[in-house]
Amino acid sequence: MTVRTIQAGPFEGQKPGTSGLRKKTRVFMEPGYVECFLQAIFNSIGGAEGKTLVVGGDGRYFNREAIQIILKMAAANGAAKMIVGQDGLLSTPAVSNLIRQRKADGGLVLSASHNPGGIDEDFGLKYNVSNGGPAPEGITEEIFAQTQTISSYRIFDAPDLDLTALGASGLGGMTVEIVDPVADYAALMEQLFDFGKIRDLFAGGFTMRFDAMHAVTGPYAKAILEGKLGAEPGTVLNAVPSVDFGGGHPDPNPVWAKPLVDLVMSDQAPDFAAASDGDGDRNMILGKGIYVTPSDSLAVLAANAHLAPGYAKGLAGVARSMPTSTAADRVAEALGIGHYETPTGWKFFGNLLDAGKVTLCGEESAGTGSDHVREKDGLWAVLLWLNILAETRLSVKDMMAAHWQRYGRNYYSRHDYEAVPTDDANQLMDDLRAKLTEFPGMTFAGLTVSACDDFAYLDPVDGSKSLKQGIRFLFEGGARAVFRLSGTGTVGATLRIYLEKLETDAAKLFENTQAALAPVIQAAGEMSELDRLGRAEPDVIT
Numbered sequence: 001m002t003v004r005t006i007q008a009g010p011f012e013g014q015k016p017g018t019s020g021l022r023k024k025t026r027v028f029m030e031p032g033y034v035e036c037f038l039q040a041i042f043n044s045i046g047g048a049e050g051k052t053l054v055v056g057g058d059g060r061y062f063n064r065e066a067i068q069i070i071l072k073m074a075a076a077n078g079a080a081k082m083i084v085g086q087d088g089l090l091s092t093p094a095v096s097n098l099i100r101q102r103k104a105d106g107g108l109v110l111s112a113s114h115n116p117g118g119i120d121e122d123f124g125l126k127y128n129v130s131n132g133g134p135a136p137e138g139i140t141e142e143i144f145a146q147t148q149t150i151s152s153y154r155i156f157d158a159p160d161l162d163l164t165a166l167g168a169s170g171l172g173g174m175t176v177e178i179v180d181p182v183a184d185y186a187a188l189m190e191q192l193f194d195f196g197k198i199r200d201l202f203a204g205g206f207t208m209r210f211d212a213m214h215a216v217t218g219p220y221a222k223a224i225l226e227g228k229l230g231a232e233p234g235t236v237l238n239a240v241p242s243v244d245f246g247g248g249h250p251d252p253n254p255v256w257a258k259p260l261v262d263l264v265m266s267d268q269a270p271d272f273a274a275a276s277d278g279d280g281d282r283n284m285i286l287g288k289g290i291y292v293t294p295s296d297s298l299a300v301l302a303a304n305a306h307l308a309p310g311y312a313k314g315l316a317g318v319a320r321s322m323p324t325s326t327a328a329d330r331v332a333e334a335l336g337i338g339h340y341e342t343p344t345g346w347k348f349f350g351n352l353l354d355a356g357k358v359t360l361c362g363e364e365s366a367g368t369g370s371d372h373v374r375e376k377d378g379l380w381a382v383l384l385w386l387n388i389l390a391e392t393r394l395s396v397k398d399m400m401a402a403h404w405q406r407y408g409r410n411y412y413s414r415h416d417y418e419a420v421p422t423d424d425a426n427q428l429m430d431d432l433r434a435k436l437t438e439f440p441g442m443t444f445a446g447l448t449v450s451a452c453d454d455f456a457y458l459d460p461v462d463g464s465k466s467l468k469q470g471i472r473f474l475f476e477g478g479a480r481a482v483f484r485l486s487g488t489g490t491v492g493a494t495l496r497i498y499l500e501k502l503e504t505d506a507a508k509l510f511e512n513t514q515a516a517l518a519p520v521i522q523a524a525g526e527m528s529e530l531d532r533l534g535r536a537e538p539d540v541i542t
């Protein structure tokens with residue numbers, strides 16, 4: 001075996017400000033591409049020399065091949081140890097947990113999350129730091145800078161390693177340990193939740209369906225829900241991870257997980273249903289006849305987390321991303337705890353969690369999590385819901401009704417316009433930005449703008465600033481509209497419009513969401529002159 005230094009790069013890599021690189025799989029498969037990106041990562045963290053890193057992915061096409069390259073390059077760069085999920089599988093929260101449990105220096109997550117997988121779909125690679133969370137902006141900017149100047153990478157000439165057998169082996173001077181992807185994660189869940197109570201719930205005939213969407217949570221959900229908690233066999237649907245996620249789009253929302261939503265709306269509905277995404281960090285929560293928006297789920301979890309043993313002492317505070325509805329803020333205010341508003345993306349929660357300022361975090365995009373790891377965690381959210389339902393014995397529908405009656409209901413929806421020509425999307429945002437001082441006082445669809453800004457975040461822990469994180473409009477009466485361009489799309493630009501309206505009138509708590517939001521939708525359309533995109537309607541409504 002020899003170490004080779006190969007001349008390659010620079011290349012077009014990760015955009016500054018995004019936490020990982022997502023591209024078409026074929027781009028990642030180009031000779032030297034993943035190699036240059038990985039070398040850029042190693043260079044930006046002061047080299048891999050002597051480091052211990054965790055590696056795993058969601059099983060999508062090119063997952064195993066990329067792991068082989070990573071192992072050979074880590075060995076050539078002098079890493080001490082690589083901890084790898086068996087068969088190359090690890091969910092994103094499981095990587096975060098392993099980094100923390102094993103006190104590793106960091107980890108590499110191979111996933112494009114909820115984006116489809118396959119040779120003609122998407123692949124991704126992300127570096128996480130020693131607290132288990134996504135690399136902060138300082139490091140991602142350094143990675144980006146490295147991709148612009150890199151000229152060579154180091155790789156070991158060696159045969160592929162066997163990723164199927166548990167245990168330790170060597171590659172050059174480096175140890176490779178293959179671990180059970182589920183075991184450590186399941187042990188952590190068992191510490192946080194009352195598995196006995198949840199087992200009793202299932203034993204009493206409570207029914208559930210969990211859609212793993214042919215992605216990484218299948219083995220986790222099988223082992224925990226059916227194995228440890230006694231849910232009936234068949235509770236977990238689409239439980240075997242496949243390289244193209246069964247040809248589907250592993251995004252747990254009412255559009256891409258429609259069969260599950262149809263099931264809970266039918267007379268075959270189980271008591272509870274949930275789904276997760278490609279890499280297992282997102283969740284969708286459903287009950288008999290009801291879809292719970294992620295923003296509402298965060299609020300309900302915040303209000304009831306103390307019912308689970310891991311949170312019995314109460315919460316330090318709650319954080320949500322800026323476009324997420326303000327439902328959780330209302331709970332935090334009632335509990336008398338702090339609440340924080342951060343830019344989109346989990347990396348912004350890391351400092352708040354590390355500093356002990358918050359215990360729960362959430363995003364409108366189906367991400368919820370806590371200080372148990374430094375990533376959002378799909379199955380964790382499902383288990384917290386189960387623990388709460390086991391304690392209260394309420395149906396999901398009654399739980400939501402009680403919540404809205406107490407706190408009011410934040411009607412909420414996100415409208416996405418995908419594959420918009422990048423120039424058009426930027427123009428729309430620039431036009432809104434140019435008029436920020438003119439908007440206050442103007443009325444659209446009967447709603448008067450009371451304030452607007454381009455969201456800027458000052459991290460209360462390290463003082464770092466993040467600018468231009470989305471344009472937000474507050475209307476008199478408490479409605480909100482937010483405009484943002486996606487940072488994770490791989491084709492053109494994706495315009496996201498986030499719409500929210502608070503309702504406290506007890507007679508109006510059970511209306512159709514899109515109907516309740518109609519004036520806000522219309523106002524957002526008028527103020528942005530949305531017609532210019534030539535789209536009759538959004539591509540995705542969640």
Ligand code: VG1
Pocket residue numbers: 112113114277281282321344345346363364365367485486487488489496
């Ligand atoms: C989207 C979501 C955001 C989430 C990010 C990563 O980003 O809106 O809330 O943090 O995906 O999620 P964007 O920039 O496309 O809006 V996933 O499950 O990658 O890890």
Ligand code: CO
Pocket residue numbers: 092113114277278279280281282
């Ligand atoms: Co994800």
